[in-house]
Amino acid sequence: MRSDVPHTRATVLIVDDQPTNIHALASLLKEDYRILTATRGEKALELAQAEQGPDLILMDIVMPDMDGYEICRRLKDNEATRAIPVIFVTALDHEKDEEEGLNLGAADYISKPFSPAVVRARVRNQVNLKLKTDLLEKISLQDGLTEIHNRRYFDQKLAEEWSRLSRNDQCLSLLMIDIDQFKPYNDHYGHGAGDDCLRRVAQALERVPVRAMDLVARYGGEEFVVLLPETDAQGARHVAKGMIEAINSLGIAHEYSDVAPHITISAGGATHSTQHPKASAEDLKEAADTALYQAKKNGRNQYRADT
Numbered sequence: 001m002r003s004d005v006p007h008t009r010a011t012v013l014i015v016d017d018q019p020t021n022i023h024a025l026a027s028l029l030k031e032d033y034r035i036l037t038a039t040r041g042e043k044a045l046e047l048a049q050a051e052q053g054p055d056l057i058l059m060d061i062v063m064p065d066m067d068g069y070e071i072c073r074r075l076k077d078n079e080a081t082r083a084i085p086v087i088f089v090t091a092l093d094h095e096k097d098e099e100e101g102l103n104l105g106a107a108d109y110i111s112k113p114f115s116p117a118v119v120r121a122r123v124r125n126q127v128n129l130k131l132k133t134d135l136l137e138k139i140s141l142q143d144g145l146t147e148i149h150n151r152r153y154f155d156q157k158l159a160e161e162w163s164r165l166s167r168n169d170q171c172l173s174l175l176m177i178d179i180d181q182f183k184p185y186n187d188h189y190g191h192g193a194g195d196d197c198l199r200r201v202a203q204a205l206e207r208v209p210v211r212a213m214d215l216v217a218r219y220g221g222e223e224f225v226v227l228l229p230e231t232d233a234q235g236a237r238h239v240a241k242g243m244i245e246a247i248n249s250l251g252i253a254h255e256y257s258d259v260a261p262h263i264t265i266s267a268g269g270a271t272h273s274t275q276h277p278k279a280s281a282e283d284l285k286e287a288a289d290t291a292l293y294q295a296k297k298n299g300r301n302q303y304r305a306d307t
């Protein structure tokens with residue numbers, strides 16, 4: 001699984017129209033967290049969506065232009081920022097203000113004047129919760145054995161790419177890949193060796209595509225799937241051939257294969273384009289699967305495409 005550049009400290013974004021308030025909070029937290037600051041709503045929304053965005057937002061309520069409630073509403077309306085916990089920090093201490101903040105999905109509420117120890121504790125609690133949730137999310141989208149993405153993640157990405165297509169009218173290619181004669185490999189070498197083979201094949205497949213947007217996932221058993229956005233049939237063929245070559249080069253001995261003395265894969269590809277449109281993501285998947293079947297029928301260790 002491609003991992004982002006690690007940053008060891010969690011990031012806290014402080015939003016307040018008064019620089020002195022930002023300074024007071026930042027000085028409490030800067031030893032334990034990476035701090036981002038914004039004095040305006042637009043800037044806060046921009047920072048929240050950035051590559052290494054915040055793990056927590058401390059939000060003032062009363063601000064000119066856009067108030068804290070509105071910023072929070074927009075954060076919660078956006079898929080990319082919805083999961084970032086927001087703690088309101090404000091001198092408004094009426095019950096109905098607190099209620100409004102919490103109803104908007106705020107994680108917590110701190111009234112001014114605040115106690116430094118309470119601020120640190122509440123921030124720590126929310127950051128820990130966020131990091132745990134992120135980890136669970138990551139695990140739920142990863143294949144436990146091979147550590148590449150799993151079918152659930154692939155299905156999500158396929159749906160996303162498909163919906164992007166209908167707006168942009170681009171190509172989308174999909175490869176289905178199967179390890180040839182994996183059952184006799186497992187039967188003769190044992191499941192431990194079988195698992196090791198799956199891991200090595202998965203890692204080798206994942207190294208082939210060069211673009212970050214390309215996705216390699218384990219689909220189940222000895223089956224893998226590759227999603228290639230903005231890729232035509234020729235591009236898909238190039239990636240598939242590279243993968244077949246990469247697995248041949250691993251040279252994992254397989255005495256019980258009648259294809260080669262080592263592990264090989266078969267690949268089937270399908271492309272959605274304006275010339276050859278598919279009706280749905282499901283159709284694209286089925287076309288790749290049919291092409292994979294043809295590759296196997298034709299002798300394995302090869303690529304077949306639907307067009």
Ligand SMILES: [Mg+2]
Pocket residue numbers: 016017018060061062063
């Ligand atoms: Mg203010």
